[in-house]
Amino acid sequence: GAVVSQHPSWVICKSGTSVKIECRSLDFQATTMFWYRQFPKQSLMLMATSNEGSKATYEQGVEKDKFLINHASLTLSTLTVTSAHPEDSSFYICSARDTAELLQETQYFGPGTRLLVL
């Protein structure tokens, strides 16, 4: 099946620093990628939709200036958590839609990135 990778798998940073998380589709092209956040014992919450070559679309309540998303190629999207604070500590997961499977609505998920802000 299609593989999506994330890097890093976990990161610990000091409050006030910025953290970049990469999401890559390894064996397919993804025009659209999605970013989710998941707190302990909770479901995934969609943060934004990332489209290659255009600005991301953010869900209501998600600060676009704090969570910068760049989708510069068909295989890479990045999420930068700017000026991270302890409340940003969470599990961040990306997913990608295979451009060749648009009709099937199938998304492939990455393994997630655990962010801990001290």
Place this chain on the structure above:
Amino acid sequence: LAKTTQPISMDSYEGQEVNITCSHNNIATNDYITWYQQFPSQGPRFIIQGYKTKVTNEVASLFIPADRKSSTLSLPRVSLSDTAVYYCLVGDKGGKLIFGQGTELSVKP
């Protein structure tokens, strides 16, 4: 976006068949129904997807009635490793998937 409702939790024993039902009363004509499995600290893993009637693959079956307002994921002969959270989602035109609370399945020996 169609909202989904699932039981919060289910218990089962090894070797049993487990059926998890999801309701999605407002499913749109173009929506597909997809089920994912998630283990702690991992990304969701695709299990099965369907549009109507029955779909079967090597790990599960998905039953969808004619009105498509609900669906049932069937896991045959579960094992301890099937303990996970199972999410039912319906996809909209834009491709967004909104996760509901999911069903936490606990398989006991």
